[in-house]
Amino acid sequence: MEILEQKHLALIAEAETRGDFATTNLRLCFEVTALAAAIDRDCATRLAPHNLSEGKFVLLFLLHRLPEGLSPHELADRAGVTRATVTGLLDGLERDGFLARQQSKDDRRKVLVQLSPKGEDAARALFDIHTRWIASLFAGFDESERETLSTLIQRAWRNTDAGRKAALTAAGNEIER
Incomplete structure (x- = not known):
């Protein structure tokens, strides 16, 4: 094949x-x-x-178990996306009833994003289903095979531009200490 x-x-x-x-x-x-x-x-x-993309799903599980919510910029940082990207994802999730934006009680200039009951239910159910599916992709591998594959993938990643940049950044941080 x-x-x-x-x-x-x-x-x-x-x-x-x-x-x-x-x-x-x-x-x-x-x-x-x-x-x-x-x-x-x-x-x-x-x-x-x-009605979810991977990006929207990530925001749901980041907000799950945080009844106080998070600001859009905190969500962007935790999801590793730009603020513009998170705004679009939040707009779609809000439109579909998964979350709501609320004014902060402490600072009216600050907006907090909180899951709706529909969003909480989806986050709870889909996280379990989704992570079981992802784990199943390597179910036939024994521990030694998983470790070997992980080592080889990381080794190849270090040969990418991103991997080289990360190594330089790490080396620079070590020098500063």
């Missing part, structure tokens, strides 16, 4: 024709990319019947 997309197969074929690339490394990278894309598609398909 071939999991690679036609575009990736074409790139590998061209690299093989030119003979100057490590085509097994290309294939492996495209296989990881295909796995990530399949997981993303499955995730979207599983959340769509609940």
